[in-house]
Amino acid sequence: xxxxxxxxxxxxxxxxxxxxxxxLLIAVLPASYAExxxxxxxxxxxxxxxxxxxxxxxxxxxxxxPAYGDSVGALAAQRSGLLHLIVGLISLLVVVRHTRAEEExxxxxxxxxxxxxxxxxxxxALLVTYAADLLLGLLVAGGLVAAGLPAAGSLVFGLSVTLAxxxxxxVGALAAQxxxxxxxxxxxxxxxLGVAFLVRLAGDAGGAEWLSWLSPLGWAQRTHPYVxxxxxxxxxxxxxxxxxxxVAFRLSARRxxxxxxxPPRLGPATAGPALAGPWGLAWRLNRVALLGWTIGxxxxxxxxxxxxxxxxxxxxxxxxxxxxxxxxGGSASIAEAYLGTTxxxxxxxxxGYGIQAALRMRTEETGQRxxxxxxxxxxxxxxxxxxLAFxxxxPAVMLAVAGAVTGLAYGLSSSDVAGxxxxxxxxxxxxxxxxxxxxxxxxxxxxxxxxxxVGAAWAALAGCxxxxxxxxxxxxxxxxxxxxxxxxxxxxxxxxxxATPLLALTGTAVGLATAGLFTFRRRDLPA
Amino acid sequence: MENPIAVxxxxxxxxxxxxxxxxxxxxxxxxxxxxLGPNGAGKSTAIRVLLGLLRADAGAVRLLGGDPWRDAVAxxxxxxxxPGDVTLWPxxxxxxxxxxxxxxxxxxxxxxxxxxxxxxxLDPRKKGRAYSKGNRQKVGLVAALASDAELLILDExxxxxxxxxxxxxxxWVGRARADGRTVLLSSHILxxxxxxxxxxxxxxxxxxxxxxxxxxxxxxxxxxxxAELAGPPHGLAELAGVHDLRVDGDRVRFDVDxxxxxxxxxRLTEIGVRGLVSRPPTLExxxxxxxxxxxxxxxxxxxxx
Numbered sequence: 001x002x003x004x005x006x007x008x009x010x011x012x013x014x015x016x017x018x019x020x021x022x023x024l025l026i027a028v029l030p031a032s033y034a035e036x037x038x039x040x041x042x043x044x045x046x047x048x049x050x051x052x053x054x055x056x057x058x059x060x061x062x063x064x065x066p067a068y069g070d071s072v073g074a075l076a077a078q079r080s081g082l083l084h085l086i087v088g089l090i091s092l093l094v095v096v097r098h099t100r101a102e103e104e105x106x107x108x109x110x111x112x113x114x115x116x117x118x119x120x121x122x123x124x125a126l127l128v129t130y131a132a133d134l135l136l137g138l139l140v141a142g143g144l145v146a147a148g149l150p151a152a153g154s155l156v157f158g159l160s161v162t163l164a165x166x167x168x169x170x171v172g173a174l175a176a177q178x179x180x181x182x183x184x185x186x187x188x189x190x191x192x193l194g195v196a197f198l199v200r201l202a203g204d205a206g207g208a209e210w211l212s213w214l215s216p217l218g219w220a221q222r223t224h225p226y227v228x229x230x231x232x233x234x235x236x237x238x239x240x241x242x243x244x245x246x247v248a249f250r251l252s253a254r255r256x257x258x259x260x261x262x263p264p265r266l267g268p269a270t271a272g273p274a275l276a277g278p279w280g281l282a283w284r285l286n287r288v289a290l291l292g293w294t295i296g297x298x299x300x301x302x303x304x305x306x307x308x309x310x311x312x313x314x315x316x317x318x319x320x321x322x323x324x325x326x327x328x329g330g331s332a333s334i335a336e337a338y339l340g341t342t343x344x345x346x347x348x349x350x351x352g353y354g355i356q357a358a359l360r361m362r363t364e365e366t367g368q369r370x371x372x373x374x375x376x377x378x379x380x381x382x383x384x385x386x387x388l389a390f391x392x393x394x395p396a397v398m399l400a401v402a403g404a405v406t407g408l409a410y411g412l413s414s415s416d417v418a419g420x421x422x423x424x425x426x427x428x429x430x431x432x433x434x435x436x437x438x439x440x441x442x443x444x445x446x447x448x449x450x451x452x453x454v455g456a457a458w459a460a461l462a463g464c465x466x467x468x469x470x471x472x473x474x475x476x477x478x479x480x481x482x483x484x485x486x487x488x489x490x491x492x493x494x495x496x497x498x499a500t501p502l503l504a505l506t507g508t509a510v511g512l513a514t515a516g517l518f519t520f521r522r523r524d525l526p527a
Numbered sequence: 528m529e530n531p532i533a534v535x536x537x538x539x540x541x542x543x544x545x546x547x548x549x550x551x552x553x554x555x556x557x558x559x560x561x562x563l564g565p566n567g568a569g570k571s572t573a574i575r576v577l578l579g580l581l582r583a584d585a586g587a588v589r590l591l592g593g594d595p596w597r598d599a600v601a602x603x604x605x606x607x608x609x610p611g612d613v614t615l616w617p618x619x620x621x622x623x624x625x626x627x628x629x630x631x632x633x634x635x636x637x638x639x640x641x642x643x644x645x646x647x648x649l650d651p652r653k654k655g656r657a658y659s660k661g662n663r664q665k666v667g668l669v670a671a672l673a674s675d676a677e678l679l680i681l682d683e684x685x686x687x688x689x690x691x692x693x694x695x696x697x698x699w700v701g702r703a704r705a706d707g708r709t710v711l712l713s714s715h716i717l718x719x720x721x722x723x724x725x726x727x728x729x730x731x732x733x734x735x736x737x738x739x740x741x742x743x744x745x746x747x748x749x750x751x752x753x754a755e756l757a758g759p760p761h762g763l764a765e766l767a768g769v770h771d772l773r774v775d776g777d778r779v780r781f782d783v784d785x786x787x788x789x790x791x792x793x794r795l796t797e798i799g800v801r802g803l804v805s806r807p808p809t810l811e812x813x814x815x816x817x818x819x820x821x822x823x824x825x826x827x828x829x830x831x832x
Contacts, residue, residue, distance in 0.1 A: 104656070181617065181656050266652035267619075271626030275619075281627060284619060368614045372667070375578050376631035377604040525580040526541070527571060 002117035007124035011098050015128075022090055023136045026083065030157065031143030034076035038147075047075065062205035062303055065221040073149040073226030077157050084220045085197055087136065087161050088168030091129050092189040095172035098125035101182035103258055112257055122173055122252050126245070129169040137162030153226030156234070163237040164220040168193055170241045170248065177251040180260040201303060216240060278378050278386035285364075286357060286390040290397065293353045297346055297402035304342045305409030305424070308335040335414075336493045339406060339424065346402045347431035347486065348465055350395035351438045355457050357391035358442040362453050365525065380521050388443060388513060395435045403428025427493045433505035437485035438464065440512025447519030529592050530555050531678050531709045532577065537586035539572055539733075546572040548733035549586065554711055554726075559704050561724035562713040563814065569733035570713045571611070574682050577711075578608060591678060604633045607676035611683035611713075613667035615655030621666045622651025628670040640673040646695050660687035672699050679703060679710045685719065697722055717810045729814070741810065748808040749782040752791065757799025766791055777801075 012019070041047040051070035054060060055078055061067070064081030068074050099122055102108040108121060141158030145151055168189070175188040200218040203211030212218035219233040251261055274280045361384065364370040373383055407424030411417035441460050445453035464484040467476070481487045485508070488501045532554035539547040547569045554560040564570050575581045577590055579599035588595055593602050615624055622644075629635025644651055647665045658666065664687050671679055685696050693716070700710055700723050714720050720727060721741065729737040737744060749770065760779045764772050768787025773780045783791045795803070 183617065183656075264654065264657055266650075267623065267654055269620065269622040269651040271623040271630070275623055275627050276630045277627075278631075281616075285616065288618075368610070368612065369616060371580065371610065372608070372613075372628060373631065374580065374599075375603055375606075375608040376628055377600055377633055378631050379600045522582075524582060525575070527575065 002120060003115055004117065004120040004124045004127070007111070007116070007120055008128055011124060011128045014098075015094070019094075019128075019132055023132055023139065026087060027136055027139035027143060029083065030076055030080040030140050031147045033079040034072055034144060034147040034149060037072050037075045037079070041072075041075075044070070047072070051075065058205050058207075062201050065200070065204055065218075068224045068227040071226050073144070073153050076144070076147075076149070077153070077225040080157070080161075081221060083140075083161050084164035084217050085193070087133065087165040088193055088196075088217070089190070091133055091165040091169035092172035092175075092193060093186065094129050094132075095125050095169045096176050096182055096185045096189060098128070099173065100176035100179070100185045103176075104180070104182045109257060118253055119249060122176075122249060126169060126173055130166050133162045133165035133169065136165065150226060152229050156223045156229040156231060157225035159234055160220040160223045160225070160237075163234050163241070164217065167216050167237050167241040167244075170245045174244050174248040174251070177248050177255065178261045180258070180262075180264045184260075198299070205303065205306075278373060278383045279389070281373065282386035282390055285360065286387075286394065289353070289357065290390065290394050293350075293394070294398050294401050297349070297398045298405045300342075300346065301402040301404075301406035302409045305339065305406035306413055308339050308406075308410045309413040335410070339410065340427065340491055340493045343399075343403065343406070343424070343428050343431065344468065344486065344489075346428065347399060347435060347489070348461070348468070350398050350402075350431070351435045351461055351464070353398060354391050354395040354435050354439040355442045355461055357387065357394050358439050358446065359454055359457055360391075361387045361443075362446050362450060365450070368527070371525065371527075374525065381517060384443075384517055384520055388439075391439045391443070392436055392509075392513075395439070396429070396432045399428040399432055399435070400425055423493065426497070427491075430492045430497065430502065431486070431489050433502045433509065434485035434489045436509035437505055437512065440509040440516065443513045443516030444519070445516070447516035447521075447523065450523070529589070531591055532560075532711060533587070533589040534573070534577075535587050537573065537576065537588055538584045539569075539576055539581060540584055546733055547576070550730065550733060551735045551738070552728055552730075553738075554709060556709055557704065557707055558725040559700060559710040559712060559723045561720040561727035562711055562730070563715075563720060563727055564730040568730045570730060571682055572733075573730070574608075574680055574711070574713065577680065579603070605676055606678040606680060607632060607671035607674045608680045609664075609667040609671045609682065609684040611686050612660075613663040615658065615663055615666060617654065617656035619655050620652055621649060621655070621658060621662070624655065624666055625651065625670040625673065629674055632674050632676060634675060635670075635673050636675060640669065643669040643673050643699065646699070647692060661689065661692065664688055665692070668696065668699075672703065677708055679708060681710065682713045683715060684712075685714070685716060693719065717814065721810050744813060745807050748813055749784055750788055750808065751780070751782050751806045752795075753780045753804040753806075754778070754795055754800055755802040756795065757801060760798060763791070763794055766794060 037047070041050050047070045051067055051074075055067040055070075055075060064078050067078040102121070111121075137158035137160075139158075140161055141151075141154040144154035144157065171192050172185070172189045175185040175192070176182075178188060179185045196215045196217045200212050200215040200221070203209065203213075203215070203218060212222070216237060219236050222230065222233050224230045255261055275284060361370070364387075370383065374380060403425040404421055406428070407421035408417060410424065411420035414420065438457075438461060442453065442457035445456050449456065464486055467481055467484040468486050485505055488505055490498050490501050530553050532552060534550060534552040537547050537550040537552075538545065550569065550573055552562070552573065562570055562573075572581065576583050576588060577595050579595040579602070582596050591602050591605055595602060615621070619627070625640060626635065629640070647669060649662060649665045649669060653662075655663075664684060668684055671681070671684075679700075681700075685693055688696060697719065700712070703710060710723075712720070712723060724741065726740050727738070727744065728735050756777045756779060758777070760772075760774055760777075763769060763779065763781070766787060767790075768784035769791055770782045770784075771780075781791075
């Protein structure tokens with residue numbers, strides 16, 4: 001452990017901006033949910049109705065976890081159900097970032113030659129992450145108490161967030177021992193987290209309690225905040241984290257610096273026939289992401305599509321919710337309005353994927369991997385178009401699959417597969433032009449303002465997200481809402497497909513991307 | 528036949544700093560041309576202009592008879608480039624990168640590729656992320672040398688290679704020259720330049736301060752003389768062109784300008800010579816003279832007469 005103190009200070013110095021931001025951003029969420037519920041449903045009767053309809057709805061329980069009661073606290077705790085997943089993900093990534101990523105970059109070696117114990121690196125990364133998780137948990141609890149909720153429930157919920165984070169931080173530490181690459185470690189860790197989430201989701205969706213008990217994320221939610229708190233699942237999480245941590249430390253002591261427990265695999269000595277130009281290269285660079293996003297979209301579609309019929313039944317009779325859903329989803333049937341809303345959210349995710357694929361050009365450029373390609377017989381246009389193809393077609397494929405799977409699951413539950421699959425696939429594909437506009441913005445930024453392109457492109461997506469989520473609530477003026485391409489996406493579920501807005505959006509996207517291509521062809525590519 | 532690289536008065540500015548300040552560079556067909564200069568002198572910037580990655584602000588730049596910015600794609604099919612820090616895609620193997628780059632240049636010589644892999648002792652099955660710095664350079668070198676490009680542009684290509692591999696590299700550049708290819712070699716390794724280059728250009732602050740054959744450059748320099756004499760070295764210090772005279776009994780050591788060498792030797796034989804060692808300036812001395820005077824603004828300091 002010698003030297004861990006210095007490493008802790010190094011990590012805090014490197015993360016001095018990032019760490020406080022994510023802790024604070026997440027810490028305010030549960031309390032704000034509590035206040036929203038207290039305002040929206042001030043009486044016990046209103047809350048009881050909400051709990052019986054929406055909160056107890058299988059699709060909501062699948063996504064967020066069960067609601068154990070109808071008090072403001074219990075509802076807020078349910079609404080914060082994704083917090084365990086998010087904090088687990090961040091904690092995992094932070095640990096990998098300060099262990100395996102450092103090792104892969106060779107910086108760990110530099111430090112390893114100084115007076116540093118064998119365990120110091122791993123211990124320091126875990127220590128900082130645990131401390132951040134603990135701080136976050138206490139802030140969450142404090143916020144909930146400040147919102148007027150009982151202390152015991154607030155504390156058990158805050159600590160459940162802490163322990164979910166700490167547990168997956170430890171999983172990250174174990175994954176970091178296994179692979180030689182940080183990317184591989186992240187992949188393993190995120191896969192473990194994904195399995196834990198899906199197991200809990202399946203358990204809560206089907207009411208199979210035993211299945212939810214197989215997932216550490218399920219344990220974190222089975223603390224029953226504000227409804228006769230249970231403390232012992234926290235001990236269970238801590239015990240499993242200790243076990244995983246012990247294995248990670250054992251492995252770290254037995255392996256060489258830079259090596260992983262799993263041997264790196266050798267690849268082909270020659271390139272296959274497909275890897276012959278910018279298209280083949282773009283395919284190799286994008287295929288894993290395409291597969292991952294598409295599988296994720298399909299899984300989400302299956303869960304939400306399967307629950308749509310039940311969601312419709314549950315809300316039937318609740319005039320307010322029905323009107324709200326219709327306004328958001330814009331169609332007659334409640335179930336379809338619900339699906340329209342979820343598809344809008346999937347479309348935002350698809351835009352995120354498209355932007356990521358477009359910005360890969362910037363990472364290739366700054367990583368000096370564009371240069372070797374552009375100094376061969378490949379023109380800048382061909383190189384850009386190879387990447388653009390994936391930025392445009394990838395989200396389209398993802399949305400088509402999401403729509404088809406949603407339609408299939410919805411069709412199976414409402415015995416109308418032949419009707420629902422094309423209907424929802426079409427509804428999903430109607431979002432594609434708006435997604436393309438954001439991809440076009442990213443390409444133009446890459447050509448015109450490469451230095452700020454990454455931040456600005458994500459800011460554009462965040463802007464659209466905020467306009468879409470808050471626009472109606474805050475009653476923003478129409479010209480502001482019109483800035484988001486998603487405002488112009490027609491709701492085609494249960495209605496005719498108007499071609500004009502779709503063509504206009506596609507034209508805008510083509511114009512933006514073309515401008516991006518021209519500016520990129522004319523600019524310098526500095527080292 | 529036009530020179531493969533003909534640059535004159537090239538200016539490239541980044542904001543207010545002039546990275547290239549009226550650079551002149553001529554590389555003749557079939558020669559290995561050394562491109563030398565301290566860090567930050569503008570070598571890589573010049574190469575990036577030649578590769579069409581940067582656009583020249585002013586000046587005439589001709590590459591293989593074309594405009595490197597406008598005709599980039601057509602010209603790139605005829606050249607191969609190795610940067611000083613080869614970066615690879617983490618999920619592609621070395622062999623895949625070599626083939627990919629070769630195909631994008633319009634073809635790769637399979638037999639030469641295998642020969643190069645064996646000579647550089649490179650395992651092509653490893654993933655990009657698993658290679659060390661030296662091995663990444665080897666991937667870039669094999670990809671470039673296995674191509675049939677008529678012009679090789681190498682920007683400090685051997686950084687990270689061990690001396691054994693340095694020798695392999697020199698052998699293959701020699702073969703490239705024997706095949707009639709032209710090489711622009713930016714380098715910091717003077718032994719490499721001395722062994723390989725027909726002509727060199729030394730640049731400083733974005734401007735060529737010296738260009739010519741190594742012999743020609745040496746001619747402009749001082750020769751070191753170390754002599755043991757029969758008598759006291761009278762009259763030597765007064766001779767024009769003799770510098771840094773050190774007398775130790777009958778032993779003298781001094782540097783002498785090439786035009787004054789004859790007069791100095793005459794004086795020595797008049798006194799009587801018992802032993803004599805004379806040495807041309809090393810490239811290193813030649814170099815240091817340029818580098819150290821980097822403070823003296825602008826004008827090439829004293830040597831280029």
